[in-house]
Amino acid sequence: MVWFALRHPRQAWQFLRAPSALSHLLGGLAAPAEIKGWMREAGAVTQEINRRLHEASWKPGQSSGSTDSQDRGPVLYAVTRALRPTVVLETGVANGSSTYYFLSAMKANGKGTLHSIDLPPGTDTTSEYHKADMTAIAQGHGSGWLVPAELRAPWTLHLGDTRKVLPKVLESTPKLDLFFHDSEHTYEAMTFEFNSAWPCLQPGGVLGSDDVGWNRSFFDFVAANHLPTVRVGGFGWTRKPLPLKV
Ligand SMILES: C[S@@+](CC[C@H](N)C(=O)[O-])C[C@H]1O[C@@H](n2cnc3c(N)ncnc32)[C@H](O)[C@@H]1O
Known part of the structure; x- marks a missing residue:
């Protein structure tokens, strides 16, 4: 942690203040100490x-491109524990780290189903992994192979391009509590996903994205919709406002 803080002081600060920033975004659904x-x-x-x-x-040297670092995955887990979602939708599975955190948190919550969208293994020819001659999925495995059998019951994996598959999944699951993007990090694909998922997000629901620093899509989206944001490392989080009580 000391090594990380010295090399990435801004990100280290964001992780340090993540519990209070997320607690604030979640409108007090969970106290900072609970999130921690x-x-x-x-x-x-x-x-x-x-x-x-x-x-x-x-x-050696291969990146799983995933959320399995000491701090990143635990943020997904804590958001899921705090929000207690009924329906979660994520795009981008690869080995299944984020999937594993979501499903573990849902098991601890005692509720929730997860839909995940990923390209069929071997067909991701445009991503940073392909360009760097690395595979995002360990050889001989399929999307989400990390997820243990005992967590899989509430999980549905949809294979295909998010541009085609996301609208279909949203048709069958029109009410989301949590949406998380971690698939194709182009401006166009991210904007497409945010704009597609947002109308299906319940009031008080949370939208998160990995790698928001890759382009301006997340920041343009929250600015256009006047939304609050929390940055934690590569993650960006926002929340759909609740109706005003009168
Ligand atoms: C960064 S990895 C996901 C990492 C995962 N969330 C984790 O925490 O381990 C990105 C994944 O998105 C998939 N992907 C890339 N472009 C996609 C697209 N257009 N539609 C669906 N999946 C896509 C890739 O095949 C890869 O499995």
Whole structure:
């Protein structure tokens, strides 16, 4: 952590203040101390993910491109614990780190279903992984292989391009509590996903995205809709306003 703070002081500060910033965004659904506790609770998931990745003949220097770092995944876990969502939709699965955090948090909540969208393995020819001659998914495995059998019951994996698959998934699950983007990080694809998911998000629902620094899509989206934001490392979070009480 000290090494990380020295190399990335701004991000380290964002992680440090994540519990209070997220608590504020969530309108007091959970106190900062609770969020901090859940981030700690997620440490067991991080350990298990890293153990499984290590066993999966991961190439040296290969990036899983995923949320399985000490702080990032636990933020997904804590947001899910605090929000207690009924329906979650994520785009971009790869090995399944984010999927694992969402499903673990839902199991602890005792409720929730997850829909995930990912390209079929081997067809992602445009991403940064492909360009760098790396695969985002460990060889010989399929999307979400990290997720253990005992967490899979509330999970549906939809394979295909998000531009085609997302509208269909939203047709069948028109009420979302949490949407998380981590698929194709182009301005066009991210804007498409945010604009598609937003009308389906329940009041008080949360929209998150990884890698918001790659282009301006997240910032343009929140500015156009006058929304509050929280940055935690590469993540950007916003929340759909609740109707005003009169
Ligand atoms: C960064 S990885 C996802 C990491 C994952 N969320 C995690 O935490 O481990 C991006 C994934 O999105 C998929 N992807 C890229 N472009 C896509 C698209 N247009 N539609 C659907 N999935 C896409 C890639 O195949 C890859 O599996």
